[in-house]
Amino acid sequence: xxERSPVTRLLPVMLGALISLAGTTAxxxxxxxxxxxxxxxxxxxxxxxxxxxxxxxxxxxxxxxxNVDLAQELGRQLGAQVQLVPVLPAxxxxxxxxxxxxxxxxxxxxxxxxxxxLGSVPTPFxxxxxxxxxxxxxxxxxxxxxxxxxxCTSQGSSYVKPLTEFGAQIKAFKxxxxxxxxxxxxxxxxxxxxxxxxxxxxxxxxxxxxxRALTPELNPAPSVIWTRRGETxxxxxxxxxxxxxxRSGWLIEAQTxxxxxxxxxxxxxxxxKFQASGA
Amino acid sequence: MNxxxxxxxxxxxxxxxxxxxxxxxxxxxxxxxxxxxxLWLCLLTIIGSLLTGLGLAALLTSGKRALAVPARVFIExxxxxxxxxxxxxxxxxxxMLLNQxxxxxxxxxxxxxxxxxxxxxxxxxxxxALRAGIEAVPAVTLEAARSLAFSNRQLLWNVQLPLALxxxxxxxxxxxxxxxxxxxxxxxxxVGDITYSAIMIWTQSDNVLxxxxxxxxxxxxxxFIVNCVGRxxxxxxxxxxxxx
Amino acid sequence: xAIESVCMALLQWSPALIAGFGQNILISLLAIxxxxxxxxxxGMLALSPWRLLRLPARLWVQVFRNAPWLVLIYFTTYVxxxxxxxxxxxxxxxDWVKVTIGLALPASANVAEILRGAVAxIPGTQWEAARSLAFSRWQIAVSIIMPQCLKRMLAPWMNLYAVVTMxxxxxxxxxxxxxIDTAQIASNTVNLTGFTVLVYLSLLVLFFAYCYPIxxxxxxxERRYAFY
Numbered sequence: 045x046x047e048r049s050p051v052t053r054l055l056p057v058m059l060g061a062l063i064s065l066a067g068t069t070a071x072x073x074x075x076x077x078x079x080x081x082x083x084x085x086x087x088x089x090x091x092x093x094x095x096x097x098x099x100x101x102x103x104x105x106x107x108x109x110x111n112v113d114l115a116q117e118l119g120r121q122l123g124a125q126v127q128l129v130p131v132l133p134a135x136x137x138x139x140x141x142x143x144x145x146x147x148x149x150x151x152x153x154x155x156x157x158x159x160x161x162l163g164s165v166p167t168p169f170x171x172x173x174x175x176x177x178x179x180x181x182x183x184x185x186x187x188x189x190x191x192x193x194x195x196c197t198s199q200g201s202s203y204v205k206p207l208t209e210f211g212a213q214i215k216a217f218k219x220x221x222x223x224x225x226x227x228x229x230x231x232x233x234x235x236x237x238x239x240x241x242x243x244x245x246x247x248x249x250x251x252x253x254x255x256r257a258l259t260p261e262l263n264p265a266p267s268v269i270w271t272r273r274g275e276t277x278x279x280x281x282x283x284x285x286x287x288x289x290x291r292s293g294w295l296i297e298a299q300t301x302x303x304x305x306x307x308x309x310x311x312x313x314x315x316x317k318f319q320a321s322g323a
Numbered sequence: 324m325n326x327x328x329x330x331x332x333x334x335x336x337x338x339x340x341x342x343x344x345x346x347x348x349x350x351x352x353x354x355x356x357x358x359x360x361x362l363w364l365c366l367l368t369i370i371g372s373l374l375t376g377l378g379l380a381a382l383l384t385s386g387k388r389a390l391a392v393p394a395r396v397f398i399e400x401x402x403x404x405x406x407x408x409x410x411x412x413x414x415x416x417x418x419m420l421l422n423q424x425x426x427x428x429x430x431x432x433x434x435x436x437x438x439x440x441x442x443x444x445x446x447x448x449x450x451x452a453l454r455a456g457i458e459a460v461p462a463v464t465l466e467a468a469r470s471l472a473f474s475n476r477q478l479l480w481n482v483q484l485p486l487a488l489x490x491x492x493x494x495x496x497x498x499x500x501x502x503x504x505x506x507x508x509x510x511x512x513x514v515g516d517i518t519y520s521a522i523m524i525w526t527q528s529d530n531v532l533x534x535x536x537x538x539x540x541x542x543x544x545x546x547f548i549v550n551c552v553g554r555x556x557x558x559x560x561x562x563x564x565x566x567x
Numbered sequence: 568x569a570i571e572s573v574c575m576a577l578l579q580w581s582p583a584l585i586a587g588f589g590q591n592i593l594i595s596l597l598a599i600x601x602x603x604x605x606x607x608x609x610g611m612l613a614l615s616p617w618r619l620l621r622l623p624a625r626l627w628v629q630v631f632r633n634a635p636w637l638v639l640i641y642f643t644t645y646v647x648x649x650x651x652x653x654x655x656x657x658x659x660x661x662d663w664v665k666v667t668i669g670l671a672l673p674a675s676a677n678v679a680e681i682l683r684g685a686v687a688x689i690p691g692t693q694w695e696a697a698r699s700l701a702f703s704r705w706q707i708a709v710s711i712i713m714p715q716c717l718k719r720m721l722a723p724w725m726n727l728y729a730v731v732t733m734x735x736x737x738x739x740x741x742x743x744x745x746x747i748d749t750a751q752i753a754s755n756t757v758n759l760t761g762f763t764v765l766v767y768l769s770l771l772v773l774f775f776a777y778c779y780p781i782x783x784x785x786x787x788x789e790r791r792y793a794f795y
Contacts, residue, residue, distance in 0.1 A: 092744075094755025102580045102753065132742040134526050135645075144649035196513075200526045215433070215513040216523065218740060221755040222415060222512065225763065229418035230429055249758050400771070403729065403778040405736035408747065408770045416767045419760070504635035511740055518638065531645040538638050539630070546633040 076146040076271060076278040086124040088115040089131040089145035093198075093219045095241055096302045097151055110302045111149045114169060117294065118147075118269075121285050132218060134199035137162065140270060146278075151238055153202050153265035164268040165279050167286040169295060171310035173261025174203040175239035177227060177246060180256050184233060187262060196223040196232040203236045206263050227255075234258065244305045266310075291318040340533050350524050357520030358541060364437060364506045364516055365545065369499055371442030376449025376495075383454045394450070401447040407508050410440050414512045437509040445502045449495060456491030457483060489560055496553030503545045517541055573761040577769070580753045584766075587746035588773050594663055594745070595732040598670035602731070603724070605671060606678020613679055614686060616704075624679070631676035636669070636734050643669035644741040663745075666738040674731050681723045685716035722788040729778045729785070736774070746770060 080086055090111040092098040098109040107128055119126030129145050136152065139145045140162060153172060154164060176195070178184050184193070191211035197203055199216040207214060217223040220237050224245075227235035235242075239261050246252050269286070271278050289295050296311050328345055335342045344350045382394035401409070414436040422429045431439075460483050468482045510519035521534040612624035631639070643665040651658045689712050697707040739747035750770055754763040 092752060094752040099756050100583060100749070100752055102583045102756075105583045105586050130742060130744055134522065135742055137526075138531075138645065139649070142649055199522065217513050218511065219751065219755075221751040222411075224755070225415040225419055226433075226513070228422065229415065230422045231414075231418070231433055245758065251758065251760055399779060399782070400775060403733075403782055404771050404774045405733040407736040407740075408767070408774060411747070412767045412771060416764050420764070423760075500633070504633070507635035507637040508737075510637070518635070518641075522641075525645070531641075535638065535642045535646065539634050539642075542635050542638065543630070543633045 076275050077281055079146065080122055080124045080278075084124045085127055086115075086119045086122060087127045087129060087144070087146045088118075089129045089136055089139050089148045089150055090115060091133065091136070091150040091152075092130045093221060095220075096244070096304045097238075097240065108302075110170075110298055110304060111151070113298050113302070114269075114289075114295075115147075115149050117289065118282065118285060122281070132199070133201055134218065136200065140272060143272070146271070147282075148270035150270075151240075151267065152270060153238075153263075154268045155202050155205075155263075155265060157205070158202070158270075161273060163271045163273045163275050163279060165271065165282045165286055166268075167283050167290070168266030168268045168310075168314075169286055169289070170240075170267035170308060171264060172238045172240050172267055172308070173264030174206075174236050175242040175261055176234040176236045176258035177224070177242050177252070177255045178234045178258055180254050182233060184258065187258065190234060193234070194232040196226045196235040197237065198223055201237070202265070203262055207236060236262065240304060240308075244303075247305065287318050290314045335533075340536070341530060342533055344524065344530060344533075353520045353523065354517065354537075357515055357517035360434075360514065361506055361509075361516040361518075361541075361545075364434070364441075364509060364514070365503050367438045368441040368445065368502055368506065371438055372445035372449055372498075372502060373495075375442050375446025376453055379446055379450035380453035380457065383450060384457050398447040398450055401444055402451075406440065406444050406505060407511060409444060410437065410508060410512060413440050433512045433514045434509075437506070437512065437514050441502060441505055441508075445498055445505070448498045448501075449491075452491040452494035452498065453487060455494070456487035456489075459490045460486045486562075489562060492553070492557055492560065496550065496557075499549050499553070500546045503549055504542060507542070569759075569761060573759055573765060576753075576757045576759065576762050577765050580749075580757070580766070583749050583753065584746055584769065584773070587744065587749035588777075590663065590743070590745045591732070591735040591738070592777070594667050594670065594735045594738060594743075595728070597667045598674055598735075599728045599731050601667065601671035602674025602727075603678050605675035607682060609675055610679035610682030613683060628676045628679050631672045632680065634673065636673055637737050637740065639672055640666055640669035640737050640741055643672075662741060663738065663743045666735070666741060666743055670731055670734050673734075674727060677727050678724065681720050681727070682716065684723070685719040686712060688719060689715055718792055722785050722792065725781055725785045725788070729781045732778055732781075733774060746773060 076086075090098050090107060090109075092100060092107050092109070092111075096109055098107065098111040100106065101108045107130070112128065115126050115128060129139065131139055131145065131148070131150050133150075136145075136148055136150050137158075140148050149169075151172075152158070154168065158164075176184075176187075176190070184190065187206075187210055190207065193212055194215055195207055195212040196215050196217065197207065198220050199218060201216070204214055204216065215223075215226065215232055217226065220235075220241055223235050223237070226232055239257070242257050246255055246257050269282060271282075290311070293315060296307070296315060299307060299311060332342045332345055345354075379394050379398060382390045383398075385391060414433060418429070418431060418436065421431070464482065464486070465478065468478055473482065506516060507518045509516045510522060513519065518538060521538055525531045525534050609624045609627050612620045613628065615621050615624075644662055647665050647668075648660060650660050693711060694707055697711050698704075702711070735745065736747055738745045739751070742748075747770060750766045754766050757763075
């Protein structure tokens with residue numbers, strides 16, 4: 045959008061006055077690493093939709109969850125003050141591209157399409173695939189059965205594409221919260237989200253007893269920390285930190301602390317891998 | 324058609340706006356489908372809201388407390404809470420409870436909920452306008468009609484309502500223009516209206532500004548049409564000596 | 568037992584909900600303030616005898632009155648930059664400020680219309696009478712017309728404020744952490760049907776408790792100034 049200043053002059057007067065704000069003085073962040081080292085701030089976009097990965101503490105109204113813990117830990121190790129920006133699945137990519145946030149820790153899995161437009165830290169901090177909550181007596185047994193069925197999910201979710209390929213009719217909501225309520229209102233036959241959201245819900249909550257999860261996981265993919273495209277310095281700086289968080293067991297501990305169930309086998313696997321490769 | 328579209332895309336690009344996505348079949352059909360849904364939404368809610376408004380106005384002016392008080396409470400609650408919250412309460416909460424009560428037989432779709440909520444919401448505003456219209460009919464006119472041996476029923480249908488409608492018409496038209504704009508909240512519960520279609524497109528590519536201008540133009544056109552129809556009706560129904 | 572735990576959860580979340588509602592009120596106050604200043608300015612331009620000033624003002628009013636508020640909010644949040652670079656300082660431009668501007672734009676168009684209506688309601692003979700007493704156009708506007716207009720504008724202006732307050736509900740759709748966002752996070756975290764019902768109802772109650780008194784006051788003012 046910052047390249048569009050010719051437009052702003054040509055729009056009608058009253059719009060022009062406003063949009064010229066957009067055209068004139070927008071800042072271009074340097075490489076994120078420069079900003080961290082010079083301004084000592086790290087702006088991280090986190091997804092706070094409720095649940096163990098990101099939510100808010102009702103007493104203090106502070107963000108909490110694994111996303112938040114990880115952001116704080118990165119900031120601590122980089123010696124930068126962490127500013128958390130809540131993002132939505134629908135706007136997180138734009139926020140990163142615009143430079144409003146420098147990193148995304150927002151339950152966003154690595155996909156080849158995203159890999160083309162954004163950069164990421166090579167070592168993942170989690171691995172997760174999609175799962176669908178469906179009624180226990182629903183005839184849906186495989187992902188292919190979702191063809192021509194209404195399916196609820198959130199806007200900008202990475203499962204929109206594979207679901208479209210199955211031929212499902214997508215109903216995309218602002219966040220998982222509305223999507224799950226819409227499922228319970230029978231406005232769709234399945235709600236598709238990260239398995240880390242669906243599984244604990246179905247396992248722990250008495251209210252979800254009438255539902256089951258669809259297996260196997262849809263497109264299991266590594267959850268990574270996203271950066272802007274080409275910011276390899278930042279990626280190189282962060283990668284050893286994430287590896288060390290695996291090796292030391294910090295991530296496994298953070299998973300337990302945030303009551304993420306079932307525990308991810310991928311975390312154990314990654315811990316062993318980095319412990320074997322030696323400190 | 325395609326020729327004009329290409330011309331438009333070309334012209335827009337000379338202004339620095341990239342409307343190239345309109346030449347792709349998928350986004351174009353998504354937008355067209357969204358525009359159609361918005362039109363349906365407007366049509367159904369205009370009818371629904373006018374019927375609700377009439378019903379509520381009848382209750383308000385019935386002279387019976389048992390009818391007027393609940394109608395008044397409903398109107399005040401509706402007018403003083405955000406439409407979005409009402410929509411969430413209806414679609415996320417009521418619909419879930421309804422589903423638990425009647426099982427999977429619940430026939431209400433998100434589209435139906437939007438029609439219901441906006442109809443009730445704007446109906447409350449219409450009711451106020453109609454009530455004011457009914458009360459604005461001068462008492463002497465009614466007395467004169469009564470002295471000409473009009474029955475109560477005739478009085479209502481041939482004198483009071485036609486006059487009340489004329490008094491209320493400007494407010495009703497304003498309400499309907501508001502209603503057209505209000506249908507954009509349907510996107511919040513994933514009804515595929517034009518706003519939702521636009522969101523779906525801009526989350527996948529970087530053309531927010533172009534889509535915004537398109538949306539503003541579309542809604543501006545719809546409001547303009549409603550306004551024109553309203554002005555036509557006002558002129559058509561105008562009676563010498565009433566209104567201005 | 569179930570009811571107890573639901574009420575406990577609501578009690579636990581109520582500070583967060585109230586803090587969220589504070590955000591809504593802050594947005595509404597700033598939006599109406601900004602909208603009023605802008606609207607009076609635009610409204611005065613629209614009344615100006617010069618076409619060159621009148622036309623853009625009219626256009627402003629038309630564009631922002633006919634646009635859905637939701638679309639304007641999307642517009643300001645997604646098209647405006649996230650920070651402004653002044654000299655070497657970075658001034659952040661957070662989302663809630665953008666939403667405030669998104670609400671102030673239609674509010675300003677409405678204020679301009681309210682002003683136009685109020686000025687039109689003052690009999691034209693007053694202008695003529697004042698002119699015959701050698702008042703200038705500006706003097707007439709400021710010392711004769713405006714004082715009368717202000718009284719007439721108060722009721723519709725308050726009505727507009729209530730509408731703007733209800734409009735702040737849309738902020739949650741662009742990711743501003745307001746009362747509705749808080750309610751959704753709470754409902755997702757607690758995960759009990761009873762709590763979800765209660766938390767959404769409490770949203771209705773909060774908005775109603777704030778807007779209804781304003782609406783009553785507006786009605787009283789309307790009645791008082793109806794036959795002036």
